[in-house]
Amino acid sequence: MARIIAGVGSSHVPAIGAALDNGKTEEPYWKRVFSGFEKSQAWMRELKPDVAIIVYNDHASAFSVEMIPTFALGCAAEFPPADEGWGPRPVPVVEGYPALASHIAQSVILDEFDLTICNKMEVDHGMTVPMNLLFGKVGKNSHWPCPVIPLAVNVVMYPPPTGHRCYMLGRAIRRAVESYPDDLRVVIFGTGGLSHQISGPRAGLINSKWDKNFLDNLSKNPKKLAKIPHIDYMREAGAEGIEMVMWLIMRGALDAKVDEVYRFYTVPASKTAVGHIILENRKRGSSWAARSKPAAKRKRAAARATSAVRRSGKR
Numbered sequence: 506m507a508r509i510i511a512g513v514g515s516s517h518v519p520a521i522g523a524a525l526d527n528g529k530t531e532e533p534y535w536k537r538v539f540s541g542f543e544k545s546q547a548w549m550r551e552l553k554p555d556v557a558i559i560v561y562n563d564h565a566s567a568f569s570v571e572m573i574p575t576f577a578l579g580c581a582a583e584f585p586p587a588d589e590g591w592g593p594r595p596v597p598v599v600e601g602y603p604a605l606a607s608h609i610a611q612s613v614i615l616d617e618f619d620l621t622i623c624n625k626m627e628v629d630h631g632m633t634v635p636m637n638l639l640f641g642k643v644g645k646n647s648h649w650p651c652p653v654i655p656l657a658v659n660v661v662m663y664p665p666p667t668g669h670r671c672y673m674l675g676r677a678i679r680r681a682v683e684s685y686p687d688d689l690r691v692v693i694f695g696t697g698g699l700s701h702q703i704s705g706p707r708a709g710l711i712n713s714k715w716d717k718n719f720l721d722n723l724s725k726n727p728k729k730l731a732k733i734p735h736i737d738y739m740r741e742a743g744a745e746g747i748e749m750v751m752w753l754i755m756r757g758a759l760d761a762k763v764d765e766v767y768r769f770y771t772v773p774a775s776k777t778a779v780g781h782i783i784l785e786n787r788k789r790g791s792s793w794a795a796r797s798k799p800a801a802k803r804k805r806a807a808a809r810a811t812s813a814v815r816r817s818g819k820r
């Protein structure tokens with residue numbers, strides 16, 4: 506059985522990608538941002554997921570304002586990087602996982618979530634920037650460390666999906682993954698945000714209090730977040746703060762109780778508050794916190810757990 510082992514939330518500010526691509530990561534402004542992801546990259550190297558589901562939004566690269574699906578699942582074998590403001594990023598083509606993606610499409614559609622199936626799709630900074638932040642820099646002719654299933658969400662044209670719809674879709678994705686027969690360890694990303702507004706009289710708006718509260722509730726009380734209406738995001742977190750609903754798909758795909766193993770927040774990068782969180786499902790012995798314990802302690806804990814199971818007659 507495949508299972509979702511962890512969730513990652515990360516902003517996707519395009520200027521972060523440009524800083525990485527143009528060798529600016531050591532400049533103090535950017536070092537402040539990149540240093541917040543060093544531990545995350547170590548965590549990801551250790552986690553070694555078999556596949557990542559990345560919930561992100563397209564910024565008129567693959568879709569346009571003329572036609573935009575609410576939820577679009579990438580079922581292709583590969584997804585080329587798209588043209589953006591800075592030009593196409595020098596990152597590898599993203600390899601997909603068509604077998605699992607088609608399974609998820611079938612499962613969630615039968616579960617009442619009608620997705621658009623994309624058998625050809627380009628991916629922009631909304632996806633490749635969080636990938637770099639978690640996987641590190643990867644040369645254009647090299648390979649990303651694992652295949653990716655992109656899930657593009659419309660948060661650029663009114664009306665975007667509600668936070669509650671996103672949360673429930675996450676739960677359906679979890680059921681889909683768990684009904685896939687192969688043993689795969691899956692990580693799910695929710696990307697975008699946090700608070701920001703790019704244009705208009707409120708351009709530059711950032712609301713750190715709102716962001717911190719969002720991260721706290723994402724960890725401990727996501728159902729409360731799922732009730733927040735669009736208008737509250739727009740008013741409190743800026744017009745583009747609505748991207749944050751995508752984090753609720755990631756959260757819905759995890760257990761009710763999770764371990765928050767890492768959090769990072771810095772202001773600003775370009776016009777945006779950069780937020781990042783790592784949440785792990787609580788499977789015995791599988792959390793990062795447990796893995797980081799010294800080996801002897803870990804062995805003793807495992808022995809205790811095994812004898813407890815024996816005593817309860819389960820083995």
Ligand code: DHB
Pocket residue numbers: 517518519520564697698701703745774775776777
């Ligand atoms: C910025 C942030 C975004 O999320 C985006 O898609 C484009 C630009 C910014 O802060 O500049």
Ligand code: FE
Pocket residue numbers: 517564631697698745748
């Ligand atoms: Fe964006």
